[in-house]
Amino acid sequence: MTDATHPIAARGSLLVLDPRTKARKAAETRFRLYGAAAIAISILALVVLLTSVLGNGLGAFRQTFVTLPITLTEKTLDKSGTRDPEVMKKVTTIGYSKLIDTALTEALAAKGLSTEGLSKKELSGLLSQEAAATLRNQVLADPTLVGQTVEVKLLANGRVDGFFKGRVTLESAARDSNISPAQLELAQKMREAGLIGLGFNMAFLTGADASELRPEAAGLGVAILGSAYMMLIVLVLSLPIGVATSIYLEEMAPKNRWTDLIEVNIANLAAVPSIVYGILALALFINFMGLPQSAPIVGGLVLTLMTLPTIIIATRAALKAVPPSIRDAALGVGASRNQAIFHHVLPLAMPGILTGTILGLARALGESAPLLLIGMVAFVKDFPSAPPEGLMQPATALPVQVYQWTQRSDPAFVERASGAIIVLMVFLLIMNAVAIILRRRFERRW
Numbered sequence: 001m002t003d004a005t006h007p008i009a010a011r012g013s014l015l016v017l018d019p020r021t022k023a024r025k026a027a028e029t030r031f032r033l034y035g036a037a038a039i040a041i042s043i044l045a046l047v048v049l050l051t052s053v054l055g056n057g058l059g060a061f062r063q064t065f066v067t068l069p070i071t072l073t074e075k076t077l078d079k080s081g082t083r084d085p086e087v088m089k090k091v092t093t094i095g096y097s098k099l100i101d102t103a104l105t106e107a108l109a110a111k112g113l114s115t116e117g118l119s120k121k122e123l124s125g126l127l128s129q130e131a132a133a134t135l136r137n138q139v140l141a142d143p144t145l146v147g148q149t150v151e152v153k154l155l156a157n158g159r160v161d162g163f164f165k166g167r168v169t170l171e172s173a174a175r176d177s178n179i180s181p182a183q184l185e186l187a188q189k190m191r192e193a194g195l196i197g198l199g200f201n202m203a204f205l206t207g208a209d210a211s212e213l214r215p216e217a218a219g220l221g222v223a224i225l226g227s228a229y230m231m232l233i234v235l236v237l238s239l240p241i242g243v244a245t246s247i248y249l250e251e252m253a254p255k256n257r258w259t260d261l262i263e264v265n266i267a268n269l270a271a272v273p274s275i276v277y278g279i280l281a282l283a284l285f286i287n288f289m290g291l292p293q294s295a296p297i298v299g300g301l302v303l304t305l306m307t308l309p310t311i312i313i314a315t316r317a318a319l320k321a322v323p324p325s326i327r328d329a330a331l332g333v334g335a336s337r338n339q340a341i342f343h344h345v346l347p348l349a350m351p352g353i354l355t356g357t358i359l360g361l362a363r364a365l366g367e368s369a370p371l372l373l374i375g376m377v378a379f380v381k382d383f384p385s386a387p388p389e390g391l392m393q394p395a396t397a398l399p400v401q402v403y404q405w406t407q408r409s410d411p412a413f414v415e416r417a418s419g420a421i422i423v424l425m426v427f428l429l430i431m432n433a434v435a436i437i438l439r440r441r442f443e444r445r446w
Helices: 007-011 019-061 093-110 120-124 131-141 158-164 181-193 221-252 257-270 274-288 296-321 324-332 337-365 369-373 398-406 411-442
Strands: 062-071 149-155 196-200
Touching (some): 019 062, 019 411, 062 093, 062 158, 093 120, 131 149, 158 411, 221 337, 221 398, 257 296, 274 296, 296 369, 324 337, 337 411, 369 398, 398 411
Antiparallel strands (some): 062 149, 062 196
16 A cells, blocks of 8 residues: 555645544534633622622621710619619610710710701601610619710611611602601711711621611621521531441441432432421421420421431442442451441541531521521520520521511611621631531542
8 A cells, every 4th residue: 555545645634624623623612612601601690699799788797886975874874872783774775865865965066066957856866776775785784884974886877877878868868757868967967077987887796686677786696696506406416317327328238129218318308408398397396396486406406307418428428439448458457347437437538528517517507498487587686595595495597587687678687688698608608618628638539
């Protein structure tokens, strides 16, 4: 066969692409472009989502405060002069409101700010309805303040706060029965005089929820504590049960139709909608067992049921990833099956187990549907006690708190809901980061 009759030579030069090669390369180029476009769209959607959440929610971490020097007269707050908090509790918030109104009037006069055209009710309306309770709690915590003039930071009204954040305008105030343009103009002058200012709102993270009349006082403290209690229950129950189940199925159970049926059901349970678990919890834990509604113990149990399949699947995958030679070597030097599993296989599979557990907890932290069915949507003002008593007391959770705030009419609660989403996203990012660090720190490649 000569060079002229060689098959490759008959088709032409190797440097010249034939139509089939051109079509294949064009298809590969299109596929790369499709992948790049999909990634770009995903990044764009993420940016839009984060921009929306951060733009609406960052304002919740800053709040408008009114700083006033208030004279805490003994005649009003402690007529007995004993400074006994139990005796001083008889003074309601009405008595403290009078002191605040007097202090506000004097502060405005000292700054030369005119209140002409505004009634006493409109002046006091510049402050939150929570202001009197805040001052009362402060005095009861330190009765020695009575008889002194102290500088106190009090929450401004939600509409005033919205005005300084751009959510409320003079035009909208003219149509609002809760605020007037004259009040906002006075608030602007008070800000210029140094009586009003924006500051970091620590109470948003530590305070309890508030009613619809006091959106500026609403906080996430009860929700964060309730979520922490539930995650503690989920961790204590799901990790040992899930790991033990995985070890038995993967290392000890005989391979027959029953174990196959169990494995199929575990895989199916991982895909069951979370609201189904809520229906199960309502029927089993509340109606049958009589556990209290809206309690962390019930939320933790239902989230445990929901998390178990995820942990079992991840743990079994981690156990499978350990080479059989590890087991054979341990058995070859005289170790029992249990010793081979717990001394060699389990430590090597621990990074995958921890990763799966943390991801399961992260999923449970963001669930709201099953918690709504067990009554955790209720308004909870008081903080639950420390465990174990607190596990049986009413509480709420972060995703449920977001749902509650989005259902309220005041626009300030929308800001609060976006702020709660930011807090929830921070917790989820931390949990996912811990999972990645643990996997990279302890993972072994075979």
